[in-house]
Amino acid sequence: MVEEPQVIEALRGVQDPELGRSIVELGMVHDVEVDAGEVRFTLALTTLACPLRESIVENARQAVLGLGNVEDVHVELREMTEEEKQQIWPEKPQQQQAGVAEQLNDIQHVVAVMSGKGGVGKSSVAALLAVALRREGKRVGVLDADITGPSIPKMFGLSGTPPMGPVGIIPAETEEGIRVMSINLLLPEEDEAVIWRGPLISGAIRQFWGDVLWADLDYLIVDLPPGTSDASLTVMQSMPLNGVVLVTSPQGLAGMVVRKAARMAEKLTIPLIGVVENMSYAECPNCGERIDIFGPSKSEEVAEQVNAPFLGRLPLDPELAERCDAGEIEAYEGEDFEPIAEAIAERVPEEASEPMMAQAHPQGPRGR
């Protein structure tokens, strides 16, 4: 059965979007009671007129339901006392407002890497693209939008919690100077599960955009999770994307799911930069034979079907898998990827898509 400390722990993950801090740390959570599967608690808000009230309550509910074994959650609301408010804003109220970082950032191009289907090496392609652009002297960041299966930090050998500056979260930095933000940098252990429903996933992604001090970047690469649900939708609706790179594998099945991803981008009017085929073939280390592990390539066909340029093939390279597992992707030679990175950089549209407004995210924790 669920107990009080677990409820508080779950609520610690819920932020007040206006203040950008955990509702538990802000002293908003009171009177937690657990009675068989029923959980009750009171949320003390800075003002009951808070326009984001519904989403805070919903996020808190979902966080507690996410514990499992919880059948129902009752949330009472009250306004904070003056004393309680004093503790939150010791001197200047709203000193650390959400979205301040965003106003300070200057990001030239935002490129999302997407596949629809998992495991085709989307994260490797996103990381290799960042590395290749960095080698060209560009200022590069990677936003890991895969909240439930984040693999970017491990590839770059990053761990540890990023520090919180006065206006936002400072991204982690790789050896070569690529700035990285990922939920895995914020978890106590890298294999901790993030059991969140959509609204929390979307909230985290919007914070990675609005509350992270990316500073000046030539390219921000966004690594999308598989699927066309909340995470992809939030990235496409709330960030000014210049375009999407689609990653596929030679399997017909992968092609089908990639076409779904392409249709999503089309519906949301995000330009397709092109299609990259990963895991194209392997080379036998003994006899040099080229093996079509996933069958013959159909990716040029897929590119044609989705009306996007075909950008090239990447072989299955055990060295890349090893480098990724060892956190050394920046040391990987990756000659095969160079022409692909060049083709992508050439084709990134100069103009970014217009992000949607706050109303499009009735459940989101932040109005952007």
Place this chain on the structure above:
Amino acid sequence: MVEEPQVIEALRGVQDPELGRSIVELGMVHDVEVDAGEVRFTLALTTLACPLRESIVENARQAVLGLGNVEDVHVELREMTEEEKQQIWPEKPQQQQAGVAEQLNDIQHVVAVMSGKGGVGKSSVAALLAVALRREGKRVGVLDADITGPSIPKMFGLSGTPPMGPVGIIPAETEEGIRVMSINLLLPEEDEAVIWRGPLISGAIRQFWGDVLWADLDYLIVDLPPGTSDASLTVMQSMPLNGVVLVTSPQGLAGMVVRKAARMAEKLTIPLIGVVENMSYAECPNCGERIDIFGPSKSEEVAEQVNAPFLGRLPLDPELAERCDAGEIEAYEGEDFEPIAEAIAERVPEEASEPMMAQAHPQGPRGR
């Protein structure tokens, strides 16, 4: 910009959970107006006292927001006129109630196949498991819970809309008699994107459980999508699972994400049946060399870390990829998988987990 027909098309995907039919087909949608990014329409419900009112409205909102380019959605509610009601229930009201199918079904064991990480061959393992059990003479069903990247129908060569019987949806049937339900059977085209936020995803999965006439089954295999968000959470919370099979690949990265999946199952008190390693190695067709494509295996270690038995390894077999793409997975020999299927069947716990109650899904379209 969004136009009226698109709005109606989007709303066509929203069901009245009580009636199990599209709100558009039921004649519930009226007075659609689009004005710059704002969409307005009226929903005529059979009764304004409908307990599922909120979820219908929310699902309708989300469906329209999913179109993109929509900033705000205003939904007016009214009660249907007597004449309108007559058209819905020509003779017996509520003849086809949600959840009736569930009461008629008799399912002995429900086994979820999960990986956390995408592309490790979870769907192939789910399908191979179904085929192996079927070869043993068992009555088997496959519930494809991967709503945004469904691959089960293609593997079995299934297409076409399943018929709607008087008490529920009749699942598709493979050549060998495996019953299958997947969102891809309900889409006009297999590569149509399902751009839904979490509540709709969860609703579809719950319908696949409650409104599909699975009839008598020895095993229902549930193919989970990657990730630990809505789809996995809904399956774990709302179905009586006997256990979870975890699929991993030799990559260290896959191991990390699989450990997240294991932690989720643990938190929701679902027993782990064991760990299967897929894509373990490939064989060179020229010289027979065994190639560790994704590096040396670490899966026994992963199994130990998550406290579950290690059930075996599957090589990367181009024939399997081909058979899957051709819809002929039932014709695949799959000798390597036989002992794994046996080990799974032996280890499935007899007792199922207790599903959570309806209140745990405030946004779901059905009270279960």
